[in-house]
Every structure is written in C-alpha cells, then in structure tokens.
Amino acid sequence: MKIRFLLFFFALSFYSYSQNNVLVFQSDFGIKDGAVSAMKGVAMGVSTDIKIFDLTHEIPSYNIWEAAYRLSQTAQYYPAGTVFVSVCDPGVGTSRHSVVLLTKSGHYFVTPDNGTLTLIAEQLGIQEIREIDEVKNRRANSNESYTFHGRDVYAYTGARLASKTITFEEIGAKLPNEVVKIEYQKPLYNNGVVKGGIPILDIQYGNIWTNIDKKTFSNLNLKVGDFVSVQIFNGTKKVYHKKVQLVNTFGQVAVGTEVCYFNSLLNFALAVNQGNFSEKNKIYSGASWSITISK
Structure with missing residues (x-):
C-alpha cells in the first residue's frame, strides 16, 4: 500500500509539472514588424501541435519591470504545464543568464534573468531553475546572430519544452533557486x-x-x-x-x-x-x- 501511495504521489507530481503544449509569448517588440511573427514561426517549426497565445507585445521598450508585472498579472490563470516566453532584453549580448524557471505551481518561464522573474518568483514560488545550454538549445545556424535571442534561443527553447521535444532537465545546468530582483515597495x-x-x-x-x-x-x-x-x-x-x-x-x-x-x-x-x-x-x-x- 505504501509503495502504491508513493507511485501515485510521484505520478501526480509529474503530471503537475508536465508541459501541456501551450506556449505564451510576451515581448517589448510591438507588432509593427516581423519580429513576433518570426518567433512564432520558429515555434511552429519545432512542432505544429503547439497552441500559441500572446500575453502582450506592447511592453514599453526596455521596461523590465512592466514585463515582470504582466507575467504576474496573467500567468496564474493558465493551467499548470504552460510555457511562457518573455523577451524584454535590453542586456542582450551581455553576461545576463538565459534561464527557464519552473514554479511550484507547475508553470515554466523562459526569459533572461534580468528582473523579469521578480514577481513570479514571489507569487508562484521557485521549484527549480535551469540555465539554457545554448549549444544544445539554440536554433540551427543562428550562431552568428547576437541580437535576437528571442527568436534564436527563447522561442526555440520554449517551443521544444512546450512540445515535450526536450525535458526540463535537458534545458541545461541547474542553478540556485534565486533570481535577479527589482526592488519595490511592498504593501x-x-x-x-x-x-x-x-x-x-x-x-x-x-x-x-x-x-x-x-x-x-x-x-x-x-x-x-x-x-x-x-x-x-x-x-x-x-x-x-x-x-x-x-x-x-x-x-x-x-x-x-x-x-x-x-x-x-x-x-x-x-x-x-x-x-x-x-x-x-x-x-x-x-x-x-x-x-x-x-x-
């Protein structure tokens, strides 16, 4: 009986954290050009079974705080297993980490760790964080592109994760359960x-x-x-x-x-x-x- 209970608990935990083919995009790109469409195209190139949604692409340019807030405002309403790709990345090309955060609620967030995860980490809790291995998880033949990680790294990795092409463990090395935080006045x-x-x-x-x-x-x-x-x-x-x-x-x-x-x-x-x-x-x-x- 104890073994059955443990197996049931393991299966329940796995189900809670299992990806569900839902991919949600957020960025500060706007929709005047083809940047957002390019990210969606990369995702569909990974799997046409993915269900793609937009959170918003009207984050004010470089406003990491607003990107953090919009995630916390909406992510809780999506089912566990949803993968969010958030790209507000004024530090593209710098030493900031590219990560995937798995929350205790079973949601995944693919983003630069630049403060974007401030509120989500508090609201939904940190289960585990992994750094994206850009050797394995990067769009083919994109190594000479240095300024569009939203397309070449985040959309590609997010789609592979959402479609279960890769497991969370295959994202890359495990990191400490800490994120870059923006200081703000709490109630x-x-x-x-x-x-x-x-x-x-x-x-x-x-x-x-x-x-x-x-x-x-x-x-x-x-x-x-x-x-x-x-x-x-x-x-x-x-x-x-x-x-x-x-x-x-x-x-x-x-x-x-x-x-x-x-x-x-x-x-x-x-x-x-x-x-x-x-x-x-x-x-x-x-x-x-x-x-x-x-x-």
Whole structure:
C-alpha cells in the first residue's frame, strides 16, 4: 500500500509539472514588424501541435519591470504545464543568464534573468531553475546572430519544452533557486498608515493600480463612502496629496470626479470617472513610485 501511495504521489507530481503544449509569448517588440511573427514561426517549426497565445507585445521598450508585472498579472490563470516566453532584453549580448524557471505551481518561464522573474518568483514560488545550454538549445545556424535571442534561443527553447521535444532537465545546468530582483515597495500597514507601490497603470483608461490588497487596506477600518487621504511619491518627491472618496463603482460620483476603488485584482486603485487620472496628475508607474493611505 505504501509503495502504491508513493507511485501515485510521484505520478501526480509529474503530471503537475508536465508541459501541456501551450506556449505564451510576451515581448517589448510591438507588432509593427516581423519580429513576433518570426518567433512564432520558429515555434511552429519545432512542432505544429503547439497552441500559441500572446500575453502582450506592447511592453514599453526596455521596461523590465512592466514585463515582470504582466507575467504576474496573467500567468496564474493558465493551467499548470504552460510555457511562457518573455523577451524584454535590453542586456542582450551581455553576461545576463538565459534561464527557464519552473514554479511550484507547475508553470515554466523562459526569459533572461534580468528582473523579469521578480514577481513570479514571489507569487508562484521557485521549484527549480535551469540555465539554457545554448549549444544544445539554440536554433540551427543562428550562431552568428547576437541580437535576437528571442527568436534564436527563447522561442526555440520554449517551443521544444512546450512540445515535450526536450525535458526540463535537458534545458541545461541547474542553478540556485534565486533570481535577479527589482526592488519595490511592498504593501504594509504601520501605525495607522498603509503603504504600497504603483506597479502598473490601467493603461487604456489611465487609472492608477497599486499593489495594496484588501486585507492590508482593511487595517484602516474604512468603508465605502468614506474619504481616504492619499499621498503619492516618485522616489522621495511627493507629487500628489488629496482626500479621495472610496466607491464601489464609478457611477456613484459625477463625471470628472477623482475616486478610489478596488480593481479586478482586488487591489486599491485610483481613477477619474470618465477621465484619465495618470495624465491629469502626471502620475505614472514603476518600482520608483509609492503611495501612502490613511484616514
């Protein structure tokens, strides 16, 4: 009976980490030229059975932080075994490592280890990391190309992994369970004040999305309809200080009114009803931006 249980547990663990033919691409390439299509072509050249999806290719150029955030925003909704290829690589050609991270949730991330994995490592946990062996896992006849690892290394390796052409162990040498991290303000409560970061904008509408979750916010004992004192900083410079009403929906206030609410991720956010909070107040996002909230 004990042997059967161990075999069942092993099989379950293997299933949880087994690739599922799903390959998701993210980059800062945009779609004006053929770069994204070339990566997909390389993947299809490995296997036409792969199911390919786009996370986004509109990461602002060289913005590693936003690449990190978009992965953490979406990866959790894909099934275990999904392979993500994320290419925001301003350091291409330098000594940064090319890696595949297997999370404790059973997801795979193929990317340069340049800070892109900051939030995923925290959110989904690190099961194992391997460095891509570019001798074995590189598109044939691409050795003279030095500036498009997204096509020649990451898309190729990601496709081979997603299609089970190679195993995770065949990626390359095992690395310590550590990734390059971007420092940022984490949500916390202390002495009547909640503090957090502004990792991203709801870019279509200019809303400000923080990383302050409902549980942390609840320490303030505020309710819908109350006014909240909000201060926003870029580094050490204060750029905003107002009292803003907490609402459930924008329709509770007049058009043009600034409000705070909880977004679709159930994190604290700021908006202008039918307006653009970011443009109006010249407030943006990234690891240097922080926010404090009090009664």
